[in-house]
Amino acid sequence: xxxxxxxxxxxxxxxxxxxxxxxxxxxxxxxxxxxxxxxxxxxxxxxxxxxxxxxxxxxxxxxxxxxxxxxxxxxxxxxxxxxxxxxxxxxxxxxxxxxxxxxxxxxxxxxxxxxxxxxxxxxxxxxxxxxxxxxxxxxxxxxxxxxxxxxxxxxxxxxxxxxxxxxxxxxxxxxxxxxxxxxxxxxxxxxxxxxxxxxxxxxxxxxxxxxxxxxxxxxxxxxxxxxxxxx
Amino acid sequence: xxxxxxxxxxxxxxxxxxxxxxxxxxxxxxxxxxxxxxxxxxxxxxxxxxxxxxxxxxxxxxxxxxxxxxxxxxxxxxxxxxxxxxxxxxxxxxxxxxxxxxxxxxxxxxxxxxxxxxxxxxxxxxxxxxxxxxxxxxxxxxxxxxxxxxxxxxxxxxxxxxxxxxxxxxxxxxxxxxxxxxxxxxxxxxxxxxxxxxxxx
Numbered sequence: 001x002x003x004x005x006x007x008x009x010x011x012x013x014x015x016x017x018x019x020x021x022x023x024x025x026x027x028x029x030x031x032x033x034x035x036x037x038x039x040x041x042x043x044x045x046x047x048x049x050x051x052x053x054x055x056x057x058x059x060x061x062x063x064x065x066x067x068x069x070x071x072x073x074x075x076x077x078x079x080x081x082x083x084x085x086x087x088x089x090x091x092x093x094x095x096x097x098x099x100x101x102x103x104x105x106x107x108x109x110x111x112x113x114x115x116x117x118x119x120x121x122x123x124x125x126x127x128x129x130x131x132x133x134x135x136x137x138x139x140x141x142x143x144x145x146x147x148x149x150x151x152x153x154x155x156x157x158x159x160x161x162x163x164x165x166x167x168x169x170x171x172x173x174x175x176x177x178x179x180x181x182x183x184x185x186x187x188x189x190x191x192x193x194x195x196x197x198x199x200x201x202x203x204x205x206x207x208x209x210x211x212x213x214x215x216x217x218x219x220x221x222x223x224x225x226x227x228x229x230x231x
Numbered sequence: 232x233x234x235x236x237x238x239x240x241x242x243x244x245x246x247x248x249x250x251x252x253x254x255x256x257x258x259x260x261x262x263x264x265x266x267x268x269x270x271x272x273x274x275x276x277x278x279x280x281x282x283x284x285x286x287x288x289x290x291x292x293x294x295x296x297x298x299x300x301x302x303x304x305x306x307x308x309x310x311x312x313x314x315x316x317x318x319x320x321x322x323x324x325x326x327x328x329x330x331x332x333x334x335x336x337x338x339x340x341x342x343x344x345x346x347x348x349x350x351x352x353x354x355x356x357x358x359x360x361x362x363x364x365x366x367x368x369x370x371x372x373x374x375x376x377x378x379x380x381x382x383x384x385x386x387x388x389x390x391x392x393x394x395x396x397x398x399x400x401x402x403x404x405x406x407x408x409x410x411x412x413x414x415x416x417x418x419x420x421x422x423x424x425x426x427x428x429x430x431x432x
Contacts, residue, residue, distance in 0.1 A: 036279045036342060049268055091274055143377045151377070155339050155385065156347070157318040158374040 023134035023177060024073040024126060025064045027107075028118075029057045030140020030186075031082020033152035034089050046141070046152060050086050050094065052214040053139040054101070056185060059219050060137050061105050072134065076102055077121065079140075079149035079161060080111035086153070115163055118149075119170045132177035136205075139220070142186030144193060165196035176203045185220045187211040190230035204231040278342040287353040291361055291393040298345025298390030304364030306386075309333070309397060310349070312356050313404050317379045320347065322400065323365060323386050335406055337374035337383040341367075345388050362397045366390035381406050 032047035039045070057076065064074050078098060087094040102109035110125070112118045122133075141151035141159075150161035176182070182205035184193060189207025197205040210227030212220040222228065273280050303326070310321040320338035324330055340346040348363060349355045370385035383406045403410045 034279075036282055039279065039282050050270075051268065089277070089279060091271055141377075143380075145380055146375065146377060148375070148377060155337050155374050157378075158337050158376050158383070160339075160372055160374055160385070162375045164375070 021073050021126075021131050022071045023069075024075055024131050025068065025135035026075050026077060026122075026133055026137070027057050027061050027064070028077045028136070028138045028140070028147075029053050029079065030138075030142075030147065030149040030151070031079045031153055032086050033141075034085060036089065037152040037156045049215075050090065050092075051097075054098065055217065056214055056219055057137075057139045058101055058105065060139070060185075061107050064135060065105060065107065073126075073131070074105075074107040075125075076105075076107045076109050077118065078109065078111055079118075080113055081161070082150050082153045112149075115149075115161060115167065115170075118163065119167075122175055123172045128172065128175045132180070133175050134177045134180050136176070136180065136182040138184040138186060138189075139214075140186055142184060142189055142193070144188035144191035147184070147186065147189075147193070165193055168196055168200040171200070173201060176201050178203075182206065184208070185212055185214075187223075190228075194231050198231070206231050278346065282346075282350055285351070288351050289353055289357060291348055291352065291358050293393050293395050296390070296392045297348075298341065298366065298388070300364070300366055300390040300392055304366060304392065306365035306367065307394075308363045308365045308386075308391070309400055310358045310361050310363070311400070311404060312359060315379065315405075317381060317405060318376050319383055319405070320386075322402070326364070330400055330402055333400075333402065334369075334384050334386075335404060336386040337376070339370065339374075339385050339387045341387065341389050345390050347388070348391060348393065360397055360399050362394040364392040364394060379409075381409060 030053055032050050032052065035048075038047065061074060061076060068074055080095070083094045083098060099109060110121060112121060138147055141148040145165050146159075147163040148159040148161075149163070150159045152158070154160045180203045182197065182203055184190075184205060184207045187208060188210070189205070190209045191207070194205045194207040197203070206229050208222060208227060209230050211223035212227075213223040214220050273283070305326055306323050307326050308321055308323045309330070313319050318337070319335050321336065322330065322333035323336050324333035338347055340350075345367075348361070349358050352358060365386070365388060367387045367389045370387050372385060373382040374385050375382055407413075
């Protein structure tokens with residue numbers, strides 16, 4: 001009888017735990033280029049430092065964890081193939097380091113390998129009828145029409161994994177909380193992506209007019225004096 | 232101390248003069264109180280090591296082979312630079328077909344096996360209008376070119392042989408959407424919405 005009681009208790013606790021979550025905060029992190037692809041490109045050579053997007057993500061994840069209410073989950077979505085390839089190039093276990101960082105932060109680490117996997121998680125990774133996304137942050141390469149999870153990692157100066165503004169229709173309209181805050185820390189998102197985001201989800205997304213700079217070690221800053229954040 | 236770190240970081244990752252790099256590339260600064268990142272030494276014999284340290288040629292060497300080149304070459308390739316700034320590599324056609332059937336491609340190199348022929352050259356455009364026998368296949372996925380907001384078919388290169396310099400081809404450059412004037416759909420005003428240079432960061 002006791003084992004059945006224990007099992008029943010676990011089920012009840014599990015149900016309570018799941019039902020206790022009402023919001024999810026998501027940090028989405030794209031991958032770095034390979035140095036092979038960027039070699040010799042001088043001042044436009046990207047991602048000399050392999051964790052430029054990761055370090056910025058960690059800062060934001062810490063903020064979210066500190067601010068999170070008991071009913072908020074904090075999830076870290078990372079494009080895995082780019083870090084696997086950079087690991088191989090450098091001879092470092094970057095994936096192991098990412099897992100350790102997530103563990104230290106106390107956040108859920110979810111890898112994705114493709115646009116389809118990312119969209120599936122956003123739509124159905126959790127029960128979106130009950131658990132809405134309350135905060136969304138993107139760190140990675142971008143232009144004004146696209147988030148580029150892969151950039152100059154598989155093909156020189158190109159991407160094989162991206163989320164274009166035209167792909168936003170793949171994501172359900174109602175995954176965000178009505179008061180959600182969204183921000184792309186990548187370059188140029190405020191010039192087009194933010195408008196398409198608002199149109200699709202009826203939630204504002206802050207994005208940069210101009211470039212952003214990940215090289216100073218904190219959260220990205222606008223690169224140019226005439227740049228600004230926009231919705 | 233900072234100079235020591237900079238030297239270790241850049242010299243370890245790139246093996247080029249640090250003074251040059253300091254002038255050319257953004258310098259990452261660790262958050263206050265945290266140890267700076269230090270790249271491990273470049274792996275001897277790695278693709279990056281060869282790229283950084285092998286002597287460069289003025290032009291391709293006719294007959295040179297790289298990668299898996301067994302059997303008859305299934306593809307013929309013609310190198311060209313896209314003069315509107317796209318990152319496509321050139322055209323590829325079946326070896327027994329005419330150039331009218333050629334596709335403008337993104338070239339996916341297979342590191343450690345076969346990389347783009349221009350990696351061996353002093354200048355990336357030094358093989359303009361050169362032709363190659365290609366071994367490899369078209370991928371099931373496409374590449375996105377962020378400079379022009381275009382998608383290109385991907386050719387995965389597993390081997391090549393240098394044929395030689397050829398006459399320029401009289402066919403339009405770019406993927407089908409550009410040639411057929413199909414807008415990307417990302418903007419109601421611009422047929423190509425990416426105006427910034429280099430357009431991505």
